[in-house]
Amino acid sequence: MKKRIVLSLITAFTILLSGCSTDKPNSASTNEPQKETKVDQPEGTGEKALEPVELTYYFPNSPQKDLQTVEDAVNKLIQPKINATVRLKLIDWGTYEEKMKVVLGSGEPFDLAWTSTGLNNYYQNVANGSFAPLNELIDKYAPETKKGIPDMFLNALKVKGEVYGIPVFQQSTAGYGFEIQKSVADKYKLDWKSVTKLSDLTPFLETVKKNEPNLIPWEYAQNLDPFLTAPPMFGLETLGDAKTPGDLYLNDATKVINQYETPEFKEYITMMRDWYTKGYLRKEAPTLKETTADRKAGKNALTLGQIDIDSQAYEAAGLEFTGRMSNFNKDVHSYDMQFVKPLLTTDKAAATITAISANSPNKERAMMLLNLLNTDKEIYNTLVWGVEGKHYKKVADNRIEGLPEGGYQIFAPWEFGNMTLSYLADGDPIGGEVDNKFIDMWVDLNKNAIPSNALGFVFDFTPVKTEKANVDAVIDELYYAISSGSIDPEKYLPQFLDKLKNAGTDTILAEKQKQLDEWKAANK
Template sequence: MSNVKSKLSKLSAVCLLSTVLLQGCGSSNDNTSSANGSSDAAKTNNSAASADSANSTNNATADSSGNASSNASDNASEPAKLDHVDLTYYFVNSPQADIASVEAALNKLVEPKINATIHLKLVDWGAYDEKMKLVNASGEPYDLAFTATWTNNFYQNVANGAFAPIDDLIDKYAPDTKAGVPDMFWKTVKVKGKTYGVPNFQQATAGYGYLIQKTIADKYKLDWKSVKSLNDLTPFLETIKANEKSLIPFGYNQVQDPFLLATPMFGYEALGDTKTPGWLSLQDGSKVINQYETKAFSDYIHMMRDWYTKGYLRKDAATLKDNTADAKAGKDAIAMGQIDIDTPTFEAAGLKPGGRMSNFNKDVQSYDLQFVKPLLTTDKAAATITAISANSPNKERAMMFINLLNTDPEIYNTITWGVEGKHYKKVADNRIETIKDGGYQTLSPWEFGNMTQTLYFEGDPQGAEVNGVGTKLWADLNRNATPSSALGFVFDFTPVKTEKANCDAVIDELYYAIASGSVDPDKYLPQFIDRMKKAGADKIIAEKQKQLDEWRAANQ
């Protein structure tokens, strides 16, 4: 263990986690929002009614072009009948210099509707997990938090009693939010029959592939459409390493780790979060296995070791929690991607995509190719959720605010894009250009509510805004997604909380050193598996198998 720590210390670098180059939040940030109010999902009523008295609704409807627009009356929720409250909202993103302006603008919209002042508590990507562990353990009475399967772990927090059950609150204060999200998404936020979070309807159906800088692919005549697996990228990386000294051949960070991000790429789906032992084969969906003992994992880490030793990754890859600075500087030649709609599909629809890399740097366009077809799994449908703290003193008002985020386009776009003229400029009725140094550029429309409401930005294909065609592409994909055989199964961590905590500690210490190729897998993989078993991995897997069998029997 001391040897591993020594190697990690040599690899460590001070890094800040920010928006990651992973599209469609399956893991982290999907910044390919083709997002606008669709005529289906944006016809919502802002039922931000008062706790017991105000029953009027605010209508947010979609106009004939599919643009989300609010027809809400200012007094619809009769805020005078509500006592004023303060709501604390924790969420994750990169630091934003002018978040105060956004908070002020947001409250100008929210206070007249529900008589609440929102306090935005933005925590940097790299610090969010630990921060929320401390907040939840301390019993701090906050109100709302962003949670997911990949950060501020939703299922573990439910097992720990950190989040409030909210079925009655949804029915009373957010029926339109409920109606705007497909039923299959709601199944993923239920634990033991109770709902503990509101899923954000966004690009969740998970296809996977890669992104390559367009100039590089064209310059070296790389057959970028021929790739069928990660290993097929090896000759491309070799060419880039030999000829493009200023570029990083393969962009990698902990959130972008392909094995944990793209489980279907390896023939599996996660049950719960992707790190915890216990995956399910897509071919044989009956037996829960230890993913770290599979041939797929062994092949992956040996490939990564080869890439690392040849200099295709940054030397500090094992400890890198974010490479957004590299993406903004156009340094990553190739990156892993969670891709719902790729370049060929956009082009077939008559659109002109700049590619996902252009989300971070408009001068760096990319070809995006999906080579693993979309599949809706529980961990992806639950990849972006808003939950209410069990210790919130204002649960009713917190749900009213969630409803506004999901049904009021003006409120949603304020927290998503900021203040017009300061943080973005309008270039069309439903298209904007973000202002690079404006002080607020989260690039995370998937994070805050129903994404069909979002404005199009420079990362969206040209023409996507016409009649809402861009939103229709991804919204239809999600509504008609192929579900996994275990979609809706939610693993209850409660019986194995201790074992999970022990395994998490081993994973945090060893996994990324092995998975990034930074250490010899033949030496460290056996140690990793042995320590996981001693930490309780087999007990977790047995408990998952038991719960899965019971779930299948009840849902036949």
């Protein structure tokens, strides 16, 4: 995921790592920007139907001092097309989850919100009735958007045949590995290309700890937790969402298991306990929700990477690549190494989504705005990168360079619309803008990625809403302390598993197994 924080990322990675999918033009997808569609009025209605409206749009990112300038610029582009303006309600990554719980729980009438399979959980919110069904709205007001997104992405969002959000078409194939500062790897002659699993990084972290007191050996935050962010790294894939008990092994698509009871989890938290006690992570690691400030300051020597195309692949393609760390600080270059091959899973196809609130008073106009974000290059790039000359400067036909003092740098082209519209920027391979080469690379990668055994399966949380809420409370209480290594897993893992069981894990596992079996039977 380019500019990914978490996520992916975000991930805040997000990932914030974060952290944090097209193919050649056909009826399902395209790697060319869609033609701009001007919507003068809703189909089948009179001129009066397009009275001016103001839309409210919630999304997470780090605070931006010049957000108002971007909002004004976006509205100058949107208003003539759909007679609407938008209020950009940017919420800090660390508080977005709680803020949206309050907003959604209160019934506040807003229009659009960013959601995902993790943060502001899409499937849970659908089960709660928080998001509006969109099938008819998409067909009527966003057919161009639908053409630009492969069917498998939209299918991943379906709950009982209905779509409740528009997925961001982005670099979605879930390859995983790590990023290491180039200066560190070169200085100590670290053999970063030889890494095949997380534990292979231990000697690298020890070298950094002994010799680089101003660097954090391993970046960790809640949105960068490897076990939740990168299940395939442990031979697992997510069913429903990353936190809720109930995964599949990649080599066994039949049996739903509690991932927290696996030997892979025990091995991981034992390793993290070792890393934490040796000082490879920040002491505050278990409570950190994201690490954007550390990334911008270049403080992390190594970090988890959701990596679709790595440094070696770019080199083989003849492209110069400064690494994903340079997305946040152009002076910090990294080697990015993938050791888990790309896999397209339902949670990655649905990793970043824009939903329309069930309480929106302007659902049709909100869908028109989503259509513009997916088809109009100027509107998309204004929201993503800001105003030319103030927040970025053009350095090539389809490449920009950010202006850090401009007051708007969200590093999140994956958060809105269709990422094939995006300018290339710091951290993207140099030369990749020529003949659309870079976009073609990730589009083809998404097309040819190995599909998961349960691609298209979507878990309906409705029958276990109570159990999920109880399980989530247990996870919030203990998981990150255990997974960051800040508490002894020998003592606390049994307590964690007991609390999960008492909260309703067995009921959730049984329901996931039932729904998976039914899905398999219906898709033979």
